[in-house]
Amino acid sequence: MTPILKTLTGATALASSAFFTTAVWAADELKIGYLVAKSGPFVSLSKTNTIGAQIAVDEINANGGINGKTLVLVEFDTAGNPGQAVVGLRQLSQDENVLAIVGPFSSSEAKVAFPQAERAGIVSMSMASSAPKLAEPFSYGFRNTTNEGIMISRAVATLKAVDPDAKTSSIAYATDDAVSVAIGTKILPVVLGKAELPVQNEVSFKYAAFDLSVQASQLMETKADVVAVGAPPEAAIKLANEMRRQGHEGRLVAGSTVFDVTLPERMGEAGVGSVFPTAFYWDLNDETKAFAAEFKSRAEAQGIDRTVPAQFDSSTYGIVKMFAAAMEQANVTGDAESLEAERTAIRDNLSALKNFPTIEGPISIGADGDALKSTYVMEITADGWKLLETHR
Numbered sequence: 001m002t003p004i005l006k007t008l009t010g011a012t013a014l015a016s017s018a019f020f021t022t023a024v025w026a027a028d029e030l031k032i033g034y035l036v037a038k039s040g041p042f043v044s045l046s047k048t049n050t051i052g053a054q055i056a057v058d059e060i061n062a063n064g065g066i067n068g069k070t071l072v073l074v075e076f077d078t079a080g081n082p083g084q085a086v087v088g089l090r091q092l093s094q095d096e097n098v099l100a101i102v103g104p105f106s107s108s109e110a111k112v113a114f115p116q117a118e119r120a121g122i123v124s125m126s127m128a129s130s131a132p133k134l135a136e137p138f139s140y141g142f143r144n145t146t147n148e149g150i151m152i153s154r155a156v157a158t159l160k161a162v163d164p165d166a167k168t169s170s171i172a173y174a175t176d177d178a179v180s181v182a183i184g185t186k187i188l189p190v191v192l193g194k195a196e197l198p199v200q201n202e203v204s205f206k207y208a209a210f211d212l213s214v215q216a217s218q219l220m221e222t223k224a225d226v227v228a229v230g231a232p233p234e235a236a237i238k239l240a241n242e243m244r245r246q247g248h249e250g251r252l253v254a255g256s257t258v259f260d261v262t263l264p265e266r267m268g269e270a271g272v273g274s275v276f277p278t279a280f281y282w283d284l285n286d287e288t289k290a291f292a293a294e295f296k297s298r299a300e301a302q303g304i305d306r307t308v309p310a311q312f313d314s315s316t317y318g319i320v321k322m323f324a325a326a327m328e329q330a331n332v333t334g335d336a337e338s339l340e341a342e343r344t345a346i347r348d349n350l351s352a353l354k355n356f357p358t359i360e361g362p363i364s365i366g367a368d369g370d371a372l373k374s375t376y377v378m379e380i381t382a383d384g385w386k387l388l389e390t391h392r
Contacts, residue, residue, distance in 0.1 A: 030069045030334045032323055033076065033092030035103030035113070035124075040080015041177055041207055041232045042128070044260055045312050046105045049127060050075070051298050052313035053102060055291070056320035066327050069334065073320075074098055078109060085109035086116050093120040097339060099332060100125070100346050102319050105312070107131035107179040114141035122343045123350060125322075127315040130256060131179040132187070135369030140347050142369045144315045144322070145256070146279060148179065149187045151375055152228075152255045154391040155277040156195045158377040159226065159253050162388060166225040166251065169197040172215060172239055173230035174207035179257055183230030187255075192228060200224050207235040216242040229254040237266050244270035251275060261308040264384045271380040280314035280360050281376040281387060291317070291359050311360075318358040326350050361392070 034053055037046040053073060060071050074096050076088035085104040092098045100123040104113050110129040117124035117140045124141055130148035135141040160166060169192045173184025184204065192199055200222040203215040216239060219227060227243065229236050229252055236258045252274040259276040260266070267274070282292040295309040323346065330345035332338075351369075355362040361374040375391040 028069050029072045030066055030327065030332060031072045031074055031096060031098045032320070033074050033089075033096060033098035033101040035078050035085055035088045035092070035101060035105070035109070036075050037080040037103075037105040037109070038077050040078075040106075041234075042080060042106055042257075044233055044262075044306075045128065045310060046080070048295075048299060048304060048306060048310070048313050049105070049316040051295055051302075051304075052309065052315070052317035053320050055294055055298070056317045056324075060320070060324050066324055067331060067333075071320075071324065073102075078104055080106060080109070082106075082109045082112045085113040089113050089116045089120065089122075089124060093117075093122045097336065098122070099327060099334065099339070099343060100323050102316060102323070103127060105129070106177075107134055107182075108177065110134050110141070110143070111178060114138045117141055121340060123323075123347050125319050125350070127319055128257075128312045129179070131182045133368060138369065139351075142350060142365065142371075144319050144363070144371045146373060146375060147368075147370055148183055148255045148257070149191065151277040151279075152183070152187055152253075153191050153194075154375045154389075155253055155255070155275055155377050156191050156197070156228075158389045158391075159251065159275045160195055160197075162379075163225075163251065166197065168200050168222070168224040169226040169228055170201040170203070170219050170222055170224040171199055171228050171230070172203045172205070172219060174232065174235050175204045176206050176208070177232060180207065180230040180232070183255055183257070188228045188230060192226075197226055205231075205235070205239075207232050209235070209238075212239050212242045213246075215239065216246050216248070219243060220246050220248060223248065223250070225250045227252050229258060231258065233258050233260045233263065233266075237263070237271075240267050240270040240274065256311060259311060259378070261310045261385070262306055264380050267380065269382075272382055274380045275377060275388070276380075277375045277377050278311045279373055279375060280309070280311040281378070282309055282314075284376075288314075288359050314359050318360060318363065321358060322350060322353060322356060322363070325356065326353070
């Protein structure tokens with residue numbers, strides 16, 4: 001059965017929710033919310049996540065739904081804005097009465113949404129937030145992501161293994177994004193130090209800056225073998241191209257916040273040799289290839305330029321599947337009088353999740369609310385992506 005999909009945004013949501021809830025939602029349906037970011041600093045990574053969610057919902061409903069009821073997805077577009085993430089979480093939990101919430105996307109959003117989820121007593125699981133320990137203080141806050149420190153440590157370890165001649169490093173990071181600042185000031189110095197890649201230089205910039213020639217020139221003063229980056233993809237691409245224009249011949253390394261399946265095309269020759277970690281490799285096995293084929297079909301039908309699924313598309317898909325398993329185990333009904341207890345049961349079942357099978361590999365939920373899952377370290381070559389190593 002094709003899922004019912006409703007999109008809410010700001011004032012429109014407040015004006016229409018009462019009518020929609022009474023007129024459309026049926027007793028044989030179970031609702032989950034979805035805080036989607038259709039614009040904002042990470043839009044190239046977030047704009048296709050809905051496809052992953054829709055594929056999961058369709059598969060669940062095609063197999064009988066949850067306890068015989070149809071799963072329905074209710075969207076709220078945060079536009080990547082932390083304030084709107086709070087508004088959306090409140091709207092979905094209080095007015096739409098959803099059982100659990102997929103998202104929000106970024107660490108900046110999760111930082112303010114998770115406290116609201118705790119107060120509301122509803123699960124909120126981010127598909128992309130990776131700043132350290134954001135979910136740890138909250139019993140209802142979860143992330144289907146691996147701590148960025150772990151991701152970057154694995155990427156740097158692999159880089160060192162394939163390029164033992166790399167001896168020095170520099171750091172470049174965006175100052176107007178919470179996770180980029182955490183990466184640049186807290187994670188990279190520690191990881192690079194442990195990897196015996198002494199940091200020779202540090203530069204910072206605004207991710208929306210038009211010209212990064214000054215920062216590239218500063219990095220060129222030391223000509224480090226490795227430039228470690230904390231920034232959204234667009235800024236990393238701009239920096240890589242400017243550095244290569246100025247003659248830099250070293251490698252770039254970054255965390256999952258930079259990884260985008262289109263980077264080889266978007267970076268061009270400037271990206272060759274760059275190393276990035278991801279939680280999903282679309283060409284790994286028959287299951288990932290089937291997901292990639294369905295994703296491509298839907299992306300093309302919607303006129304979306306990127307037709308290869310990325311890690312946050314697969315992560316969103318996995319969240320819906322984990323929610324469904326937790327809801328089925330809790331025998332949820334969606335009845336108003338049981339809503340509070342059923343939301344808590346979903347939380348408890350997610351907390352106990354161990355080796356849950358997904359297209360990213362088996363996933364368990366750690367004590368800090370983060371997913372424990374595989375990391376695929378990829379390198380950009382002249383021919384595209386190359387899998388260097390899998391960390392489990």
